[in-house]
Amino acid sequence: MTNDSYALAANPLLDASRRFEQSTGIAFRDKTLLQRALTHRSYVNESRVFLQADNERLEFLGDAVIDFVIGEHLYHRFPEMREGNLTNLRAALVREETLADFAREIHLGDFLQLGRGESDSGGRERPAILCAVFEAVVGALFLDQGVQAAKEFIFPLVEPVLPDLVEAAAAKDAKSRLQEWSQSEFRETPRYYTVDEFGPDHDKTFVVKVCIGESAWGIGDGHSKQQASQAAAAQALEYIDLHAPSGTAPAPQLDIPASVGHEPDLA
Structure with a gap:
């Protein structure tokens, strides 16, 4: 076993950050930022050897970066879209479930450092935890390499899901x-x-x-x-x-059955 192999085996954080960089092709200048982003508070609480801050502050920063990056992207990507639809679309992209899906796509759970109890209870697949580590990695990348690097990390994950979300956002606003x-x-x-x-x-x-x-x-x-x-x-x-693209349209002649009830639904 080489000296590097011993070091990786002895320091799970170093091993996790190395594997993340190899998997994504992203090389952090400040490795401690990435290591912190991959560290859940349960790992810090249980660790007796490697004392390191957890990823919650980076999660806070990453949340703000993601909001800005996606908001700016949508503004330029859809120049004719109304503000309400842009808001709905951004909300769909930054919600917990969507960010957790992005984390799964790049296998972030495999690199996340969790306490044993959290890991044994399925924490690596928990949407809230996956969303948090994704936000933390974005925050770390922003601090390490700036907003452009954050955009290049986020956009390839966002673009494939945009068509379905655009349709859903439009329907939600109907x-x-x-x-x-x-x-x-x-x-x-x-x-x-x-x-x-x-x-x-x-x-x-x-x-x-x-x-x-x-x-x-x-x-x-x-x-x-x-x-x-x-x-x-x-x-x-x-x-x-x-x-009637502009103005009053005549009521359509629709063949629709009578209502089940006579009062409007609260739908």
């Missing part, structure tokens, strides 16, 4: 957009009614229509009333965009 249009054109708030529901309890599908005044403007389905009402609003917006 109800608020329809409400703005309806109140502007008719001084009416859209109402949503369940017209059908089917399937087993664990996998039920709901069908919802959206009405403005006495007319139905759209219908949609989904595995929750909220999802179905978003789909109904999106269909109504498609009709409006087609027939």
Whole structure:
């Protein structure tokens, strides 16, 4: 065994940081920054040999860097997108589940230093822990090499998921957009009614229509009333965009069944 091999075996942090650099192709100038980013507080609490700060301060910094980098990227990437959709899209990209997915994609859990109890209880796959270590690595990279290096680390992970998230962000905003249009054109708030529901309890599908005044403007389905009402609003917006890009559209003639109930759903 070489001297380097002995050193790696004796110092798990050194070994983890070396493996991270080999896996990602990123060479840190200050290795202690990377080692700290990969250190969960449970490891510090249990360690009796290598005393090192945990990654929570770097996580705090990385969270801010990610917000800025992604916000700037979306601003330039989608020059025609409205502020509300940009906000929804950024929120989808920086949420815990998405950042945890990015961490899994680059196998960050394999390099993370956890206490034995946390490791044995599945900490390496816990979304909150994976999100935190991803943020910490971004924070460390920003301190070590600047914002451009952080961008080059983040963007290859962001771009493949953007198309689906753009579609989801637009759908999420459909109800608020329809409400703005309806109140502007008719001084009416859209109402949503369940017209059908089917399937087993664990996998039920709901069908919802959206009405403005006495007319139905759209219908949609989904595995929750909220999802179905978003789909109904999106269909109504498609009709409006087609027939009245600026101005009032005639109500569509939709063949929609009667509601299950007579009162609007809180969907």
